[in-house]
Amino acid sequence: MAHGLxxxxxxxxxxxxxxxxxxxxxAGQRSGIGYQDPPQLRALIAExxxxxxxxxxxxxxWQALTRGPIQAATLPDPQLTLQPFSVGSxxxxxxxxxxxxxxxxxxxxxxxxxxGKLALSSAIxxxxxxxxxxxxxxxxxxxxxxVRELYFELFxxxxxxxxxxxxxxxxxxxxxxxxxxxRSGRGQQYDLIAAQLKQxxxxxxxxxxxxxxxxxxxxxxxxxxxxADSADIEAGDVTPSxxxxxxxxxxxxxxxxxxxxxxxxxxxxxxSDKLRLARKNYWPDFSVGYMYQKTxxxxxxxxxxxxxxxxxxxxxxxxxxxxxxxxxELEAAQRQQQAGELEVSSDAEAxxxxxxxxxxxxxxxxxxxxxxxxxxxxxxxxxxxxxNADFQTVIAAQTDLYNLHQEYYRTVADHEIAAAxxxxxxxxxx
Numbered sequence: 281m282a283h284g285l286x287x288x289x290x291x292x293x294x295x296x297x298x299x300x301x302x303x304x305x306x307a308g309q310r311s312g313i314g315y316q317d318p319p320q321l322r323a324l325i326a327e328x329x330x331x332x333x334x335x336x337x338x339x340x341x342w343q344a345l346t347r348g349p350i351q352a353a354t355l356p357d358p359q360l361t362l363q364p365f366s367v368g369s370x371x372x373x374x375x376x377x378x379x380x381x382x383x384x385x386x387x388x389x390x391x392x393x394x395x396g397k398l399a400l401s402s403a404i405x406x407x408x409x410x411x412x413x414x415x416x417x418x419x420x421x422x423x424x425x426x427v428r429e430l431y432f433e434l435f436x437x438x439x440x441x442x443x444x445x446x447x448x449x450x451x452x453x454x455x456x457x458x459x460x461x462x463r464s465g466r467g468q469q470y471d472l473i474a475a476q477l478k479q480x481x482x483x484x485x486x487x488x489x490x491x492x493x494x495x496x497x498x499x500x501x502x503x504x505x506x507x508a509d510s511a512d513i514e515a516g517d518v519t520p521s522x523x524x525x526x527x528x529x530x531x532x533x534x535x536x537x538x539x540x541x542x543x544x545x546x547x548x549x550x551x552s553d554k555l556r557l558a559r560k561n562y563w564p565d566f567s568v569g570y571m572y573q574k575t576x577x578x579x580x581x582x583x584x585x586x587x588x589x590x591x592x593x594x595x596x597x598x599x600x601x602x603x604x605x606x607x608x609e610l611e612a613a614q615r616q617q618q619a620g621e622l623e624v625s626s627d628a629e630a631x632x633x634x635x636x637x638x639x640x641x642x643x644x645x646x647x648x649x650x651x652x653x654x655x656x657x658x659x660x661x662x663x664x665x666x667x668n669a670d671f672q673t674v675i676a677a678q679t680d681l682y683n684l685h686q687e688y689y690r691t692v693a694d695h696e697i698a699a700a701x702x703x704x705x706x707x708x709x710x
Contacts (some may be wrong), residue, residue, distance in 0.1 A: 320516045321431050324504065328427050329420065337413035338419040342412035349409065353402035359572065361387035376576035383582060387571030394565055400557040407550035414546060417539040421704045423503060428700035430500040434515035436693035437493035441486065443685045448482045450678060451475060454671075478675055520642050520695050523702055527629050533706040535626050541624060544617040551610035558606040561599045564589040628705045633696045638695035645688040653681045 317325065329335065363385035367375025375382035455475040510629045525533075535541060566589050573582035592599055660677035664670070 286330065317428065318516055318518060321428065322379065324431060324500075324513070325424050325427050326493050328423050328504050332423045332503060332504055334503075335416070335419055335423055338412075338416040342409065342416045345405070345409040345412045348405035349402045352405040353398050355393075355398070356391045358388055358390045361389065363387065363571065364575070368660075378576075380555070380575055380579040383575045384572040384583075385571045385573040385584075387569055387584075389569030389586070391568040392559055392568065394563040394701055397557060397560050397565075400553055400560065401500050403553045404557065405552055407546050407553065409548045411543055411550070414539045414543040418543065421539065421707070424707075425700050425704035427500065427503050428703075429697050430496055431513075431515055432491065432518060432693040432696045432700070433496045434500070434513065435518040435696075436689050437496065437702075438515050439689045440686055441489050441493070442573070443682060443689070444482055444486050444489065447678060447682045448479065451482060452478050454674060454678070455479060474671065474675060478679075518692060518696055520639065520692055521699050522639075523632070523635060523699055525632065525702075526633065530628055530632055530702070530706070531625050534625055537707070538624050538628075541617075544613070544620040548610070548613040548617050551606070551613040555603070555606040555610050558599070558603045561602060562592055563593060564591060566590075624699055624705065628702055631701045631705075635695060635698045635702065638691055638698065641691050642688070642695060645684065645691065649684050650688060653677075653684045657681045 308627060311627075335338045364372040365381070365383045365385065366372060367376070367379040367382040373382075373384070376384075494512075496507055500513050502509055502520065566587070569584075569586040571586070575581055657674075657677040657680075660674045664674045
C-alpha cells in the first residue's frame, strides 16, 4: 500500500517538474514587446475574427456610415411645380381662351445652402464613418481579448480539474491506508471518517469546477459564433509570457495604437466641425426657381425667374443657442478625450504592474512553495507510515499542496489575462 502511494506521489513530482521545465523552455520563446499566443489560441482568435457576430455587426455599421458623406455633400432635391392659374372660375383651365392672365405654369426650384455648409456636413459624416471604423477596430480587439481571457480561464479549470483528480487518487490511497490501520488497531476511526469527508469535499470541488468550465465554454462559443450544442473547447498548455515594456514605452504605444483614443480624437474633431457649421447657420440659405407659364391661344406666354433667401430672423432663439450647444459639446468632447487618455494609460499601466507582480509570484511558487509543499507532503506521509505522525498531518499537507497548485494556476491565468489586456491596448491590426 505504501509503495503504491509513494509511486503516485513520485509521479506527481515528475509531472510538476516536467511542467516547470516545459514552461521555462516555452517562456524563452514568448518574450519581447508583445507576446505570442499558443497555436490553439491563435486558431480560436482567427475563427472569432471571421465569425464573431459582434464584429460582423460593427463592420456593417461602419459600411453603412461610409455611404453618408456623399449624401451630406449633395444639394437638396429640386422641387417641380405645376401651377394652373384660372380667371373667372375656380376650375383649372378657366379663362385660357378669354384672358391673357390665365395660364398653366410649369416650374422648378432649387434650394442652395450657404457656401461651406455642405462641405462641413460632409466632413461631419466622414467623421462619423471614421468613428465607426475605429469602433470596428475596437470591437475586433475586444473580441480577441475576450477569447484570450476565456481561453486562460479554460486553462485554469482544466489544470485544476487534473489536480483535483490527482488529489482524489492520493486521498483514495490514504483512505485505504487509514482503513487498514484502523482495522489492525493501530489507527483511529476518526482518521477514516476525516479522510472520507475530505474525499466528499473533493467531489464537490470537481462538480463546481466542471460547471464553471462548462459556463466558460458557452461564453467562448458565443464569441466564436458557434452553437451552444457544439463540441466543447479544450485549452492546451499555457505558460507565463514576458512583456518587456517599461511604463514610458507602454504609454507611447497606447497613445499611438489604442483605438479608444482615436475614437475620442475623432469625436473632438467632429465637435469642432459641428461648431463651425452652427456658426454658418447665421448666414442665409438661398433658393432659385424658374417657371414657364403657358397661356391660351393668341396670348403671349410668361417666363418667371425667382430668387429667394432665408432670413435668420429669430437667431437669438435658434442659431445662438445652437452655437452655444455646439461649443459646450466640443468642450465636453475635448475633456472626454483628456479623461480617456488618462484612463486608458492608467488601465494599461495597472495591468503592467499586475503582470510584474504575477511574474514574481509565479517564480516564488515554482522555486519555493510548490517544491517545499511537495517535500512537506512526502515527509508527512513517511512519518505517518512510520507511526510518528497522525493522519491529520498528512491530510493537512495534501490540502496545502492542492491549494498551492490552485493558487499557482490561478496566478498563471491572471498573468496571461493581464498580458492579453496590455496586448489589446497596443497590438497592431493584422
